[in-house]
Amino acid sequence: SPKRRRMGKTYEIVFKLFMGASSKEKAICGFQSKEEDTAEGTYDSHLVNPFYELPFFLKPNYVKLSTKIIFKYDEQKSGKKGSSKSINGSLKSNVGFKSSTEQAYNGIKLYRYLADEIGNTKECDIIIRHGITLQTLAVFDEKIGFGYYISSVEEMDAKVGEDFLTICKDSNHYDRMPNGRTKSGFVFIFFSAVDGLDGSIGEYGESIIDY
Numbered sequence: 380s381p382k383r384r385r386m387g388k389t390y391e392i393v394f395k396l397f398m399g400a401s402s403k404e405k406a407i408c409g410f411q412s413k414e415e416d417t418a419e420g421t422y423d424s425h426l427v428n429p430f431y432e433l434p435f436f437l438k439p440n441y442v443k444l445s446t447k448i449i450f451k452y453d454e455q456k457s458g459k460k461g462s463s464k465s466i467n468g469s470l471k472s473n474v475g476f477k478s479s480t481e482q483a484y485n486g487i488k489l490y491r492y493l494a495d496e497i498g499n500t501k502e503c504d505i506i507i508r509h510g511i512t513l514q515t516l517a518v519f520d521e522k523i524g525f526g527y528y529i530s531s532v533e534e535m536d537a538k539v540g541e542d543f544l545t546i547c548k549d550s551n552h553y554d555r556m557p558n559g560r561t562k563s564g565f566v567f568i569f570f571s572a573v574d575g576l577d578g579s580i581g582e583y584g585e586s587i588i589d590y
Contacts, residue, residue, distance in 0.1 A: 388570075392493045392527045393425040399491040400474035401439050401450055408474040409447075409484060410493035411508075413500045418476040421495060422446070426474065439470055447475020481508040489515040489524045498530030498543035506542045513564050520558065528565060532572075 396408040412418035430438070430448065439450040451469035472490075477483035479502040484492070492512060497505055516524040530543060549562035556562065573579070579587045 396491045400472040406472040406490035408491035413496040415478040449473040492526040494528045497528045
């Protein structure tokens, strides 16, 4: 979904990825950003730091790595490697990030996926990556996961901007193929830059828009 900056969309979707991985056994949830360094920063600021602030009873057993949080029993801390507790008491799911390349999630069954700042991606062809992403979220015609594409609309590289526009046009809710899906497999949602703008919100939460 195209959007303006500072809407909190990245926090919202990363939270959905965390909830997916922390509540479902063997769920793999991941995200990519416009560059790998950006994804790493998002991992620390939007996932790891908020996760550490959760009360203990909302944290499954976990092991934190440099690119993902794995929800499993920490055998190194317990000193009981291979115990029944480590095997049976773990979700064995994970949430984290990978590089922005097309093949990063190829061959992986994803339960939740986020392409953050897809319209500003610099390290890959987003059309090719989109085709691969669709395969990670489905097994043949059966949908097994959900994906989210979000991006601030501003100055863009000409090719990336054109490719992003193509994906948006192919995500028209009212233009469906015989199988009931859009051409892209996604649904397009647009958030105007004047909607919910800081300083322009009424006492009941409504946007005050003065054209």
